[in-house]
Amino acid sequence: xxxxxxxxxxxxxxxxxxxxxxxxxxxxxxxxxxxxxxxxxxxxxxxxxxxxxxxxxxxxxxxxxxxxxxxxxxxxxxxxxxxxxxxxxxxxxxxxxxxxxxxxxxxxxxxxxxxxxxxxxxxxxxxxxxxxxxxxxxxxxxxxxxxxxxxxxxxxxxxxxxxx
Amino acid sequence: xxxxxxxxxxxxxxxxxxxxxxxxxxxxxxxxxxxxxxxxxxxxxxxxxxxxxxxxxxxxxxxxxxxxxxxxxxxxxxxxxxxxxxxxxxxxxxxxxxxxxxxxxxxxxxxxxxxxxxxxxxxxxxxxxxxxxxxxxxxxxxxxxxxxxxxxxxxxxxxxxxxx
DNA sequence: AGATGAACGTTATTATATAACTTGGAGATC
DNA sequence: GATCTCCAAGTTATATAATAACGTTCATCT
Ligand SMILES: [Zn+2]
Ligand SMILES: [Zn+2]
Ligand SMILES: [Zn+2]
Ligand SMILES: [Zn+2]
Numbered sequence: 390x391x392x393x394x395x396x397x398x399x400x401x402x403x404x405x406x407x408x409x410x411x412x413x414x415x416x417x418x419x420x421x422x423x424x425x426x427x428x429x430x431x432x433x434x435x436x437x438x439x440x441x442x443x444x445x446x447x448x449x450x451x452x453x454x455x456x457x458x459x460x461x462x463x464x465x466x467x468x469x470x471x472x473x474x475x476x477x478x479x480x481x482x483x484x485x486x487x488x489x490x491x492x493x494x495x496x497x498x499x500x501x502x503x504x505x506x507x508x509x510x511x512x513x514x515x516x517x518x519x520x521x522x523x524x525x526x527x528x529x530x531x532x533x534x535x536x537x538x539x540x541x542x543x544x545x546x547x548x549x550x551x552x553x
Numbered sequence: 554x555x556x557x558x559x560x561x562x563x564x565x566x567x568x569x570x571x572x573x574x575x576x577x578x579x580x581x582x583x584x585x586x587x588x589x590x591x592x593x594x595x596x597x598x599x600x601x602x603x604x605x606x607x608x609x610x611x612x613x614x615x616x617x618x619x620x621x622x623x624x625x626x627x628x629x630x631x632x633x634x635x636x637x638x639x640x641x642x643x644x645x646x647x648x649x650x651x652x653x654x655x656x657x658x659x660x661x662x663x664x665x666x667x668x669x670x671x672x673x674x675x676x677x678x679x680x681x682x683x684x685x686x687x688x689x690x691x692x693x694x695x696x697x698x699x700x701x702x703x704x705x706x707x708x709x710x711x712x713x714x715x716x717x
Numbered sequence: 718a719g720a721t722g723a724a725c726g727t728t729a730t731t732a733t734a735t736a737a738c739t740t741g742g743a744g745a746t747c
Numbered sequence: 748g749a750t751c752t753c754c755a756a757g758t759t760a761t762a763t764a765a766t767a768a769c770g771t772t773c774a775t776c777t
Contacts, residue, residue: 426743426754426755428755428756430755430756431755446732446733447733447734448732448733461756461757461758462756462757463757463758463759464733464734464735465734465735465736465756465757465758466756466757466758468733468734468735469755469756470756473755484648484649484703484705485648485703487732487733487734502691504692504695504697504699506697507700513695513697515691515695517687517688517691519687519690519691520684520687520688520691522687523681523683523684523686523687524681524684524704524706526683527666527679527681527683527684528668528706528708531668531677531679531711532710532711533668533670533677533706533708533709533710533711534708534709534714535668535706535707535708536671536707536708536709537706537707537708538704538705538706538707539648539649539703539704539705539706539707540688540702540703540704541648541702541703542688542692542697542699542701542702542703543699543700543701543702543703544692544697544698544699544700544701545697545698545700546696546697547695547696547697550698590723590724590774592724592725594724594725595724610763610764611764611765612763612764625725625726625727626725626726627726627727627728628764628765628766629725629726629727629765629766629767630725630726630727632764632765632766633724633725634725637724651733651763651764651765
């Protein structure tokens with residue numbers, strides 16, 4: 390699997406087919422280790438989510454399953470698959486977009502931190518210990534115990550700033 | 554107006570009627586300064602949002618306007634008022650809850666940072682420069698320019714930890 | 718009073734997500 | 748191999764959140 394957490398993958402040109410393939414292989418391994426079943430449907434949904442580095446909506450997934458795969462799918466089909474992937478840390482939900490992104494380092498539990506480009510809609514996952522620590526510190530100062538973070542930053546990526 | 558940004562107001566017992574009243578007075582002043590109209594409806598919506606320290610959904614507001622105020626209200630009525638309040642920095646939207654909160658320091662533009670108690674649903678607004686700086690630094694390191702932050706932290710507040 | 722434009726009312730629709738129940742199918746048990 | 752069991756997926760209906768498009772009212776300025 391390519392080193393995805395160091396330089397943000399979404400930025401740099403890369404072999405994206407390989408990128409998707411390795412994400413799926415990684416997911417298989419994780420599911421085996423966790424003793425959970427990555428069924429064909431769940432695998433396919435994960436693949437679709439991974440096929441772009443942009444957040445994907447549940448109904449976009451649904452459309453592909455219905456129109457492209459010819460599967461009889463209704464909303465629960467997609468949401469159940471997404472729930473499974475979320476529970477097992479294979480995707481993240483982006484609340485501010487009602488959309489989903491493949492997780493770039495699902496091996497270990499972690500918080501959800503994203504940079505989202507307003508122009509090209511690419512979402513880049515961060516894993517900044519500094520941000521998490523700042524949040525924990527701020528929370529502790531008013532006696533609040535953190536269970537989960539949602540950090541979603543909107544702005545402009547390097548490529549889009551150059552383009553404009 | 555009570556000092557709301559120092560010790561989190563939502564935590565401490567306080568004269569909440571006064572709390573709401575001063576928020577409204579503050580809003581009036583801001584709207585005058587900005588040359589925008591805080592109409593009766595907008596004022597009322599702001600009041601409802603402020604009447605709890607918990608995030609309030611658009612349809613909750615709608616229900617009060619219809620049932621309690623006897624006003625003929627449909628979703629656009631509420632959403633337009635909320636849009637106005639958002640534009641003028643008087644309320645924040647909490648993406649992870651699809652809900653709205655009165656802003657505790659609407660005098661100056663700032664990012665939205667919230668601690669949300671999983672148990673009592675109280676939402677406490679933070680204004681941590683440290684968090685913002687950590688985000689900006691992490692973004693800069695991969696050449697991303699920040700335009701807006703969404704920080705929504707879920708966990709347990711002091712009161713609820715004691716209660717359990 | 719009449720013109721103007723913003724705010725609000727009204728109706729309909731779109732987008733997102735879940736509830737509740739049924740059917741199917743992989744793996745365990747006999 | 749047949750049966751049992753349980754989880755996954757199909758199915759139908761509905762809940763919840765948000766917006767589009769158009770008409771009406773009302774404050775304000777001339
Ligand atoms: Zn890729
Ligand atoms: Zn991740
Ligand atoms: Zn209060
Ligand atoms: Zn605020």
